[in-house]
Amino acid sequence: MRYRVLPRGGEKIGEIGLGLGAVTPNSDMFKILSYALEKDINFFDLCGAYDFIYPHIKTTLAKNRSKVFTQMHLGAIYKNGAYAFSRNLNTVKDTFLRILDTTGLEYTDFGFLHCIDEEKDLNYVLEKGIFNLAEDLKRQGIIRHLGFSTHTPVIAEKLINLGMFDLFMFSINAAFDFKKGDYAIGDYAQRENLYRLAQSKEVAISAMKPFAGGQLLNAKLSPIGIALTPLQCISYVLERPAVITLVAGATKVSDIDDYMRYFTASPNELDYSVLGTAISQDAKGRCLYCNHCSPCPKKINVGLVNKYYDLSILGDPLAKEHYLNLEHHAGECNNCGHCDKRCPFKVEQIKKMHEISEYFGV
Structure with missing residues (x-):
């Protein structure tokens, strides 16, 4: 257990x-x-x-x-x-x-x-x-x-x-x-x-x-x-x-x-x-934090980065601190496209990484 x-x-x-x-x-x-x-x-x-x-x-x-x-x-x-x-x-x-x-x-x-x-x-x-x-x-x-x-x-x-x-x-x-x-x-x-x-x-x-x-x-x-x-x-x-x-x-x-x-x-x-x-079209393009895109060549935990971003937007005051404490951040993305190719939910993760990086300012 x-x-x-x-x-x-x-x-x-x-x-x-x-x-x-x-x-x-x-x-x-x-x-x-x-x-x-x-x-x-x-x-x-x-x-x-x-x-x-x-x-x-x-x-x-x-x-x-x-x-x-x-x-x-x-x-x-x-x-x-x-x-x-x-x-x-x-x-x-x-x-x-x-x-x-x-x-x-x-x-x-x-x-x-x-x-x-x-x-x-x-x-x-x-x-x-x-x-x-x-x-x-x-x-x-x-x-x-x-x-x-x-x-x-x-x-x-x-x-x-x-x-x-x-x-x-x-x-x-x-x-x-x-x-x-x-x-x-x-x-x-x-x-x-x-x-x-x-x-x-x-x-x-x-x-x-x-x-x-x-x-x-x-x-x-x-x-x-x-x-x-x-x-x-x-x-x-x-x-x-x-x-x-x-x-x-x-x-x-x-x-x-x-x-x-x-x-x-x-x-x-x-x-x-x-x-x-199998999922409906309206559900595609949203990160479910499944980390099927792993491993990221830059060692970014893509699922956690997305989760803390979503929580912060909803007003969670702790989410930014959790994000900042991650070893690797969205701004380290080198646009290799590995995550975009592997995501089963068709999330444009390269675009999301830039969006998240700008949001958190790191």
Whole structure:
């Protein structure tokens, strides 16, 4: 396992976490959670499809409370044992506290405003008591960090700009980022700008739906027309700005083994540049920091140079200092064209290097 540090708080969170939404009544919940702990997974999203999971959390995660981080959702409820959600304040509060008691966790590291996808959802939770409930639970220490979940970039931006949240859950994968229409809310530019805004504001992302519900793993089902491997999907998500962990679902322990291969995989196995043959035209010409252009003959880290430039434009006051601390800068580009030829996303990197050099003045 590799870990990333939460910008606001300093907690070390594993790059691969576990979500419980895919678990079915036939899944061996105790075995899955125990095996995840054995593999050093320390981040768990507790919004499950069924409420039978919660007693198992008491016998696994709660016994390792100081070693794990949990995110719970204010709005996820259960009817007849199956997932539903509600905006009724009393129902939201009672369900949250009941689950906390059933799991024996005593507190949750992240308390989320659940599924804020539309303007009316945003206004309701902010004005009708649910956000106040979250703040009150935080004052009591029952919630350690405030967060939210959404599928809508515009809503995420508004919540980030309130300055009250440390983490949010957002659906990230190559299909959602590059395919317009029914597959995702927001076009490529909106979504990419959201990731960069979050990073500039030091608000981390726990990424959900890394495989687009499995569609990206099957060429016949894939919205982008090609199949990716699980490792390519994981690599893509973990290289998006602001992502601190990827929350993958597991119905059996072998799923966890598949995900953990990410940490021993070769660069070729993680290389997702095949996306360059499938992405829509409007997404081309934007650096995704994949560094498929490496190695630069002048030893410029082209991906990092682009990342710090993008963050600085968005107003991140630290980005320039990070750029200046790089060993090699954009101004060292000698126009050899190596990067332009190799970029799968058709970025004119020579032009970008001159633009970035002039911007930073180095």
